[in-house]
Amino acid sequence: MxxxxxxxxxxxxxxxxxxxxxxxxxxxxxxxxxxxxxxxxxxxxxxxxxxxxxxxxxxxxxxxxxxxxxxxxxxxxxxxxxxxxxxxxxxxxxxxxxxxxxxxxxxxxxxxxxxxxxxxxxxxxxxxxxxxxxxxxxxxxxxxxxxxxxxxxxxxxxxxxxxxxxxxxxxxxxxxxxxxxxxxxxxxxxxxxxxxTAPRGKKKRKQAAAQAPLTAGDHVLAYLREQRDAIVELDPAVRQDAYDSVHRMRVATRRMRSAFRSYGKVLDREITGPLGEELKWLAGELGVDRDREVLTERLTAALAEVPRPLIHGPVRTRMRLWANARRGGSRRRLTGVLDSKRYLALLDALDALVDAPPLLKAAGGKPEKVISKAVRNDFGKLTELVEQAVALPPGQDRDLALHEARKKAKRTRYSAEAAVPALGDPATALLKSMKSLQTLLGDHQDSVMTRQTLRELSAVAHAAGESSFTYGLLYGREERRAERAETELPGMWASVRDGAEV
The missing domain is CATH 2.40.320.10 (Hypothetical Protein Pfu-838710-001)
Incomplete structure (x- = not known):
């Protein structure tokens, strides 16, 4: 121990x-x-x-x-x-x-x-x-x-x-x-x-001095190197189940994978594509516990706001059992993932990528031109998704469309994040607006997933002869939270769209 x-x-x-x-x-x-x-x-x-x-x-x-x-x-x-x-x-x-x-x-x-x-x-x-x-x-x-x-x-x-x-x-x-x-x-x-105690005549290993990024490729590689380092450095914390470590490691994998896609004109996708799939695999393994943690926090906070007379049956116990289900097994499984040959091979491949990057012609171009074009491309795709989602009537189709827009907002956020050293204030402003948009769309998606979980908990409680009243109450509150997000979205998006300068 x-x-x-x-x-x-x-x-x-x-x-x-x-x-x-x-x-x-x-x-x-x-x-x-x-x-x-x-x-x-x-x-x-x-x-x-x-x-x-x-x-x-x-x-x-x-x-x-x-x-x-x-x-x-x-x-x-x-x-x-x-x-x-x-x-x-x-x-x-x-x-x-x-x-x-x-x-x-x-x-x-x-x-x-x-x-x-x-x-x-x-x-x-x-x-x-x-x-x-x-x-x-x-x-x-x-x-x-x-x-x-x-x-x-x-x-x-x-x-x-x-x-x-x-x-x-x-x-x-x-x-x-x-x-x-x-x-x-x-x-x-x-x-x-x-x-x-170094042997006489043996030269001390010197680390290469960090050079200021000059080309578009330099900037993209600097960002990728940060994410590679984060994955490696967070590994021990994930094994120890340190607070927020799984989430932070998962975000690093997403940032790197997103950069591969956003900056496909800089790095050869034939090389980064397979790596992106391996990063997706790792993110999925890391997300087994994380998604449940997020929903648990949301359910716990929501239940805390319900007056005691309106809590019918062992609701807290049901939620606790749901939150802890398979957790011990999943932790052991995650440690097994981090010990696996597949994971270690991925780390080796990421090292090889940043040490000998598969740069394309655009990598040698001016950052202001190459990187800004990539960010604008992501923003343009986001625009299409948001406007399509807003045009749909409330319901499952709109929920799915908003979820896709959320994922694209996250990708645009990461491409803007990588662009900040090269583009300065315009990228910083876009990054800030993307965080706000992602938070709004994320809250909406969390509401969708929370309602699905409440339906499942209610069904289990009903089968056990328990009251499902409180689950229905929480479900209704989640519906209203989603409605507020959908109502707020058009105004926020108009502000984001009109303020984008990249």
Missing amino acids: ADTKREIERKYESDDSGLPDLTGVAGVAAVIDKGVAHLDATYYDTVDERLARSSITLRRRTGGSDAGWHLKFPVAPGVRDEIHAPLSDTLPRAIAGLVRSRIRDAELLPVVRLRSDRDLRDLVDADGRLLAEVSMDAVQAERLTDAGGSAQWTELEVELADDGDPTFLDKVDKRLRKAGVRPSNSASKLARALAE
Whole structure:
């Protein structure tokens, strides 16, 4: 079983002068000596250091109070999420899955061994509450690959207590700087170890400097690269069932697939077409739980607005059972999808696409011309769909037409989103209006799906001899919500159409 915690810390260079006096830091009542711990950690990575390139660290450590496997993901400067699993001889499956999107089929090998003598102090307030841990680490590093060398140094770490106020670290920082202590140049011990133990003559891998997009192809590829990175980076969060992670990953797949279609004059569709189908497959797998979550939230909120005397029968129980149906199985199935060869092959294919893109002649054209034309094309198709839907009488045909318009509004939104760096304010304005239109049409479609679910729940309740009154009440309210959206649409669309400048 793996546990996760948010680690907020700051690292400093140190020498043999010891720890400066921190009793003068505001809020610190005492500095408690916790003794010296002897830590022995082996860090794992692929031969080409894929984890290190992403500032991810994976280690097996003995000694101290938290021996075990530790996996750390960067969140922000000085902030990382640490996943901890109990000590074992082999990498736990729970940890292995969280790095799979990074390493794919590559083998994890021991790359660096760090042995540290950690002199630990607790900073506590007047009530004895822990504010932060301060450690002076004497580190010995040994590279285990490439016939590398060794290094040693001393560093100082200040780690905020769980649920502590991050501004407290600013107070400690001020005191340390006054004492002549300076922040470390390395983000982690591993980063420093890799740099200082590299074999003599081996050049440090340099990341290519990001260049400002010049051509239409540059802009489209920058957008695609963002979506590829989002899919890879969200993989661990999806596996951990982190809030909104499934939705965000699904949106990234949709954005990329939409860009393939909108910018078909820039990228060869014979190459992007099959990738688009694989992205559609992944989005569908991700959507199994997400669609139910959206409807659950809507039903729960709607029921909360119903006066208690109007709730007849075990309605809340019915909704809860419906919301939880197959959830456990679907979560296991989704993890299986993320472990599948098909998914990993898709990630490899996306890497290949952005590294060696199948650019067409228009990719070398001016962004203002090529990209604006693509956005206008999407907007034109949207115009046809919206106007066709508005012309239909209320009913199932209009519902279907509005759903198609919603999908096209989403595609136009994504093409405008990709166009913002190239086209500036006009694309930004269109993006904003597309979000509003998509929200309106999305609310209408959610009403359609909610009414379908209410019909199903009502039928089950009726078969069980329960009252279906409350389901009918909720159904009627959903009908009125849909009617309001349909009434509002013509005016909103006229405003959008007249204001479009791209």
